[in-house]
Amino acid sequence: xxxxxxxxxxxxxxxxxxxxxxxxxxxxxxxxxxxxxxxxxxxxxxxxxxxxxxxxxxxxxxxxxxxxxxxxxxxxxxxxxxxxxxxxxxxxxxxxxxxxxxxxxxxxxxxxxxxxxxxxxxxxxxxxxxxxxxxxxxxxxxxxxxxxxxxxxxxxxxxxxxxxxxxxxxxxxxxxxxxxxxxxxxxxxxxxxxxxxxxxxxxxxxxxxxxxxxxxxxxxxxxxxxxxxxxxxxxxxxxxxxxxxxxxxxxxxxxxxxxxxxxxxxxxxxxxxxxxxxx
Numbered sequence: 001x002x003x004x005x006x007x008x009x010x011x012x013x014x015x016x017x018x019x020x021x022x023x024x025x026x027x028x029x030x031x032x033x034x035x036x037x038x039x040x041x042x043x044x045x046x047x048x049x050x051x052x053x054x055x056x057x058x059x060x061x062x063x064x065x066x067x068x069x070x071x072x073x074x075x076x077x078x079x080x081x082x083x084x085x086x087x088x089x090x091x092x093x094x095x096x097x098x099x100x101x102x103x104x105x106x107x108x109x110x111x112x113x114x115x116x117x118x119x120x121x122x123x124x125x126x127x128x129x130x131x132x133x134x135x136x137x138x139x140x141x142x143x144x145x146x147x148x149x150x151x152x153x154x155x156x157x158x159x160x161x162x163x164x165x166x167x168x169x170x171x172x173x174x175x176x177x178x179x180x181x182x183x184x185x186x187x188x189x190x191x192x193x194x195x196x197x198x199x200x201x202x203x204x205x206x207x208x209x210x211x212x213x214x215x216x217x218x219x220x221x222x223x224x225x226x227x228x229x230x231x232x233x234x235x236x237x238x239x240x241x242x243x244x245x246x247x248x249x250x251x252x253x254x255x256x257x258x259x260x261x262x263x264x265x266x267x268x269x270x271x272x273x274x275x276x277x278x279x
Contacts, residue, residue: 042054042055042056043056044056044057044058044061045057045061045111045114045123045126046058046061046064046107046110046111047060047061054125054129055125055126055129056122056123056126057111057126057130061107062130064107065102065103065105065107065108065130066102066103066105066108067101067102067103067134068100068101068102068103068255068256069082070082071098071100071256072084072085072088072098073097073098074088074092074093074095074096074097074098075087075088075093075098075228075231076098076099076100076228076251076253076256077256077258077259078103078256078258078259093231093234093235093238093251094235094238094239094242094249095223095234095238095249095250095251096248096249096250097250097251098228098250098251098252098253099135099136099137099222099250099251099252099253100228100251100252100253100254100255100256101130101131101134101135101254102130102131102134102254102255102256103255103256103257103258104227104229104255104256104257104258108254108255111123111126111127112127112226112227112254112255115127115161115226116157116161116226119157119158119159121159121164124164124165124168125168125172127165127168127226127254128165128168128169128171128172129172130254131165131169131252131254132169132172132173135252137173137175139220139248139250140173140175140177141177141219141220141221141222141248141250142177142178142219142220142221143177143178143179143180143183143214143216143219143220143221143222144166144169144170144177144178144179144180144221144222144224144252145166145179145180145183145184145216145221145222145223145224145237145241146160146162146163146165146166146179146181146184146224146225147162147184147209147223147224147225147233147234147237148160148162148184148185148186148209148212148237149162149163149186150186150188150189150190151186152189153189161226162224162225162226163179163181165224165225165226165254166179166181166224167179169224169252177222180212180214180216180221181214182212182213182214183211183212183213183214183216183221183241183244184209184210184211184212184237184240184241185209185210185211185212186208186209186210187207187208187209187210188208190208207236208236209233209236209237209240210240211240211241211243211244215244215245216241216244216245216246217244217245217246218245218247219246219247220246220247220248220249220250221241221246221248221249221250222249222250222251222252223237223238223241223249223250223251223252224252224253225251225252225253226253226254226255227253227254227255227256227257228251228253228255228256228257229257234251234253238251
């Protein structure tokens with residue numbers, strides 16, 4: 001009859017007790033992700049070839065995306081010089097800086113549209129990876145605050161893409177920044193803004209966002225959203241954060257739409273074999 005476990009020494013064992021079990025489990029856990037990628041390789045979400053990476057976008061298609069390298073430092077509007085744009089000089093936005101590392105080009109728009117409207121939530125790690133690899137963070141904020149979504153739209157879509165992006169960035173970031181999903185709330189439903197111009201969007205968003213339960217007074221916060229178009233939603237949210245006492249407000253988005261005069265056609269999608277690949 002074996003000894004009770006509490007009486008067994010560190011280098012001893014009793015029948016049925018295996019001290020190597022945790023070590024074997026750790027080895028299995030380390031091997032499993034690599035084995036799964038080998039057996040079931042991720043496909044690129046654009047060209048459908050194996051991505052050869054931990055996210056569903058191959059290096060070739062990543063190179064086809066347009067980086068927002070020369071942008072206004074306040075509103076991230078794509079420019080040639082990278083200096084503050086005329087609108088921000090005339091009327092500075094209610095946030096202090098903007099980190100929006102990609103241009104909302106046709107290829108990226110395809111992916112984001114599938115994510116939001118096709119409900120392809122599995123693309124979330126890809127967008128967090130794109131943001132992390134291209135964004136330069138000099139002064140990490142205390143909180144990530146996703147742009148809120150009205151409960152009715154949340155019920156229809158099933159998720160708030162800004163929350164998913166913020167959580168994915170927080171999980172993969174080395175800064176360990178908490179996500180405050182309740183810092184802002186939608187006071188009422190607003191219809192889709194795609195067909196509205198800048199002034200109409202500003203009127204549309206006015207007073208639609210209110211302060212939530214999480215306090216932001218005295219804190220540096222990053223307002224997180226997927227795409228910035230005219231900035232109407234960001235302005236409404238940043239004004240509420242400023243009124244609630246936020247010390248500094250950064251704007252973090254994945255992509256920025258260029259001015260109409262700077263928009264260009266997407267590059268042709270070519271397979272790595274040289275044959276045209278499907279859209």
